[in-house]
Amino acid sequence: MKNEFQVIADLIEKDKKVLDVGCADGTLMKFLKDNKNINIRGLEISKEKVQECIAKGLTVIEGNAEKDLKQFPDKSFDYVVLSQTLQAFLNPELVLDELLRVGKKAIVTIPNFGYWKVRFHLLFKGTMPITKTLPDEWYNTPNLHMCTIKDFFHFVKSKDIKIFKSLALNNLNSSIINESNLGVKNLFADLGIFLIEK
């Protein structure tokens, strides 16, 4: 399991009810179910991935976060997880609002466009950056709204969303992001993980 999922799992207490939005093959869901006795649900757009989840015995709904989150009642989950998908929605702001409506708290992770390798790539190669967390070419990337850790940090603040914890992830190391180290973390982390509430 990737380190990101371990960090997310560490943010969630045992026995909670969790919705994994864009749960893919259910790796995180399975881990949470088996190790933390989490009452876990998934929402996934890909039919193939839904089948993989069913084969793991996971409860998954085939659907699209932009349309299908609205069927869940307010605060019906303790946590709603969205891993590296926010930038792929047509309207990320709307999805973020929905995550915070459905979940008492939300855990959102974003691939950081401010990561030094990304900046370096664009600066010296002059082509769209390709990294471990941004593996696609400009013409086939699902990402529509790339942002940096700094962008997301400011965006969340401007919407009066409370940040409980924000973590910068670089390979195996995670570290706390705060107002004073934001610039540095924005340069050296390839992933940002935010625990938020509204």
Add this chain to the structure above:
Amino acid sequence: MNTEKNIKTLIVKKPLILDCGKTIKDFPIAYETYGSLNSNKDNAILVFHALTGDQFVTGINPITNKEGWWSYAVGPDKAIDTNKYFVICSNVIGGCMGSYGPSHKDPDQKIFGTNFPVITINDMVNAQYNLLDHFGIDKLFSITGGSMGGMQVLQFISNFPDKSKTVVPIATTSSHSAQNIAFNELGRQAITADSNWKDGNYASNDTNPGKGLAVARMAAHITYLSKKGLQEKFGRKLQEREDLKFGFDADFQIESYLRYQGSVFVDRFDANSYLYITRAMDYFDLAKQFNGNLSEAFINTNAKFFIISFTSDWLYPTQENKDIVIALNSIGADVGFVEIESDKGHDSFLLDVPDFLSALKNFLDKSYEEN
């Protein structure tokens, strides 16, 4: 029509008050079982059949000598694995494979015909509930069925919220749409317009409205398939001829196919049963039973739901299946949902559609492991 010796029946002594207000008692329910009930009695799956199905789910149907209607899904090592599960299926009341229906005799020994009470999906599941007592089953492992079978699944768990651990409605709806009612009405009109129908008393007049019933079946059969499926299978191919004959014989293969489907259907199905069962489907509106709030139908159950629809099913389209998912999600129920890619139309659930069969198998087997 029935060869009684191959039909197992349970005589229900307890009076059943029907939705129409009439009461029936001492009536037969014809059923079949597959696999064996374990000592804990926790491996039973109640399967509900669709409009023209019967209790003979899999293997050779002893009455028609054809494969059971869900042979692709039910059997040893199949999606509903009879090595593991005890499968029970019964003929719905109103049907014609041994359960109490319009071809039975009333207390005065006259064949009911259209004097049989109008039954509903609710009546069907209330009648079938008696099978649990019969087998001494306190809680089923699962209930499942497609189309009208799915409606019975939804009604059953609503009526008996703690009687099944898992619930799998397939290609179904919680409320029959105007289009569905329209197609059923077309079928009923075809039957009643046949002069041999005799106001439903064809048995005593020694006639059979086979032509009308065949047309009903032909029309319905089209709704079970998709445009793409029909086009790929038949296109404009001609039936055993080089060119058009400039007449009204079956020039096209699709015509011949439909005529065949109609003709074999009348050999195994009773015209009055067709009227009664389609009526039951039309009357089905689960939300209406709960003042328009479908969620209320499921408020008392902790069962785990898994809902399946098919991309090319235009009779019970994905959206109608999703409405059930939405109703369940809004009360925080445990519900999974998948739409299976298939161009085989509504009939997909009866056919060899590997993604469907593996999803069904995985859901059941994984849920059973957690038992």
